[in-house]
Amino acid sequence: MKIGIIGGGGVGQTLGSGLIALGHQVTLGIRAPSAEELAKPRAQGKPLAEWVAATGGTVATMAEAAAGSDLVINATHGEASIAALSLAGPDTLAGKVLIDVANPLDFSKGFPPALSAEYSGHTSLAEQIQAAFPAARVVKAFNTIGAAIMTNPGLVKGEHDLFISGNDAAAKAVVTDLAHALGWKNVPDLGDLKGARAQETIVLVWLQLIGTTGGTLHNLHVARG
Amino acid sequence: MKIGIIGGGGVGQTLGSGLIALGHQVTLGIRAPSAEELAKPRAQGKPLAEWVAATGGTVATMAEAAAGSDLVINATHGEASIAALSLAGPDTLAGKVLIDVANPLDFSKGFPPALSAEYSGHTSLAEQIQAAFPAARVVKAFNTIGAAIMTNPGLVKGEHDLFISGNDAAAKAVVTDLAHALGWKNVPDLGDLKGARAQETIVLVWLQLIGTTGGTLHNLHVARG
Numbered sequence: 128m129k130i131g132i133i134g135g136g137g138v139g140q141t142l143g144s145g146l147i148a149l150g151h152q153v154t155l156g157i158r159a160p161s162a163e164e165l166a167k168p169r170a171q172g173k174p175l176a177e178w179v180a181a182t183g184g185t186v187a188t189m190a191e192a193a194a195g196s197d198l199v200i201n202a203t204h205g206e207a208s209i210a211a212l213s214l215a216g217p218d219t220l221a222g223k224v225l226i227d228v229a230n231p232l233d234f235s236k237g238f239p240p241a242l243s244a245e246y247s248g249h250t251s252l253a254e255q256i257q258a259a260f261p262a263a264r265v266v267k268a269f270n271t272i273g274a275a276i277m278t279n280p281g282l283v284k285g286e287h288d289l290f291i292s293g294n295d296a297a298a299k300a301v302v303t304d305l306a307h308a309l310g311w312k313n314v315p316d317l318g319d320l321k322g323a324r325a326q327e328t329i330v331l332v333w334l335q336l337i338g339t340t341g342g343t344l345h346n347l348h349v350a351r352g
Numbered sequence: 353m354k355i356g357i358i359g360g361g362g363v364g365q366t367l368g369s370g371l372i373a374l375g376h377q378v379t380l381g382i383r384a385p386s387a388e389e390l391a392k393p394r395a396q397g398k399p400l401a402e403w404v405a406a407t408g409g410t411v412a413t414m415a416e417a418a419a420g421s422d423l424v425i426n427a428t429h430g431e432a433s434i435a436a437l438s439l440a441g442p443d444t445l446a447g448k449v450l451i452d453v454a455n456p457l458d459f460s461k462g463f464p465p466a467l468s469a470e471y472s473g474h475t476s477l478a479e480q481i482q483a484a485f486p487a488a489r490v491v492k493a494f495n496t497i498g499a500a501i502m503t504n505p506g507l508v509k510g511e512h513d514l515f516i517s518g519n520d521a522a523a524k525a526v527v528t529d530l531a532h533a534l535g536w537k538n539v540p541d542l543g544d545l546k547g548a549r550a551q552e553t554i555v556l557v558w559l560q561l562i563g564t565t566g567g568t569l570h571n572l573h574v575a576r577g
Contacts, residue, residue, distance in 0.1 A: 242473070249466045329557060335550035345575065347573065350511060351570045
């Protein structure tokens with residue numbers, strides 16, 4: 128599958144590497160893919176030129192990454208996601224599965240962050256992305272854990288889960304298959320995209336456990352009666 | 353131990369029954385404990401007179417329940433908690449462990465509820481209770497699951513967890529011991545009372561799983577690397 132990932136940070140790079148390892152063609156979309164930009168050190172992840180050399184993936188503009196792909200992944204900062212996806216091009220998103228990995232985290236008061244008031248409560252980032260791009264087939268997934276775990280669930284021991292939600296059952300099936308291919312055994316479905324309200328809060332639990340344990344290798348599992 | 357539970361609804365009754373079964377003396381505190389009020393059908397739980405007959409517990413005013421107890425549990429609706437605890441009496445809460453079981457749920461737009469804007473984001477209900485009653489030793493616990501599971505964790509199979517947080521380590525140890533006595537094996541500590549921000553979001557996941565599975569017997573477990 129041709130996959131366009133919007134965002135060239137640590138999450139985009141790690142997801143991209145994992146998907147390339149499964150045989151997919153991955154393009155990372157960034158605002159200005161100049162040679163200078165590709166060589167630049169980045170706060171998270173490696174310089175993109177190194178990522179290209181290591182993985183065989185490509186880097187392009189957000190619009191190119193979205194236009195040339197069968198499936199699009201939003202791996203931008205949550206508060207910047209709708210602007211970034213608008214650059215990617217609303218028309219090119221129409222009909223495509225769009226996996227929303229982003230979290231609308233507000234670090235303005237330090238750690239722990241809160242969910243941005245604009246995107247939480249009786250709404251969620253994923254629902255607002257769906258509303259902004261109604262022809263895209265938005266599936267919320269992979270947002271509840273750190274990037275390393277997304278593509279390597281074996282880093283956490285025992286049973287643990289990748290939560291998904293979305294309005295389009297066929298799109299959720301595509302994402303569930305992708306998750307299984309990445310090694311995820313449990314992919315609980317939180318229903319339609321309102322489920323993203325719960326999913327976007329789960330990252331607060333993941334972050335709080337970093338604050339109390341110092342480690343990042345943990346995830347939640349739904350135990351049942 | 354003498355335990356005063358503020359709130360006579362399903363959560364207060366179920367927690368009360370479970371704690372009485374462990375040998376504790378439990379008083380449920382309600383606004384107006386008249387004979388008429390005790391006989392009244394309740395939306396959740398049984399008429400309080402039946403609860404008294406079945407358990408040997410007692411029902412009193414909120415102030416009496418708090419004053420006569422070694423440990424106090426807030427089992428009121430989250431949006432009414434600070435007013436109820438004020439009726440219970442700020443002076444009587446001083447120095448006591450106060451377990452906050454409540455969630456500030458806003459059902460104004462139906463299901464799924466959101467967290468009340470007043471008590472979420474860069475704050476939490478538990479932190480606001482601590483600020484309102486600074487001499488109480490507030491521990492957030494038991495709020496992430498339904499009442500039946502609180503006192504009978506065996507209803508959910510496999511490993512699953514009771515999250516706690518609080519600013520007072522000795523108070524958290526008291527609550528952890530109580531949880532172990534109720535059958536909880538895993539009691540992960542989410543740190544100081546800011547951890548309640550994560551805990552109060554967890555109930556949204558629990559509720560969303562009800563919406564998608566139809567059942568209430570589920571809970572989360574933290575898997576680690």
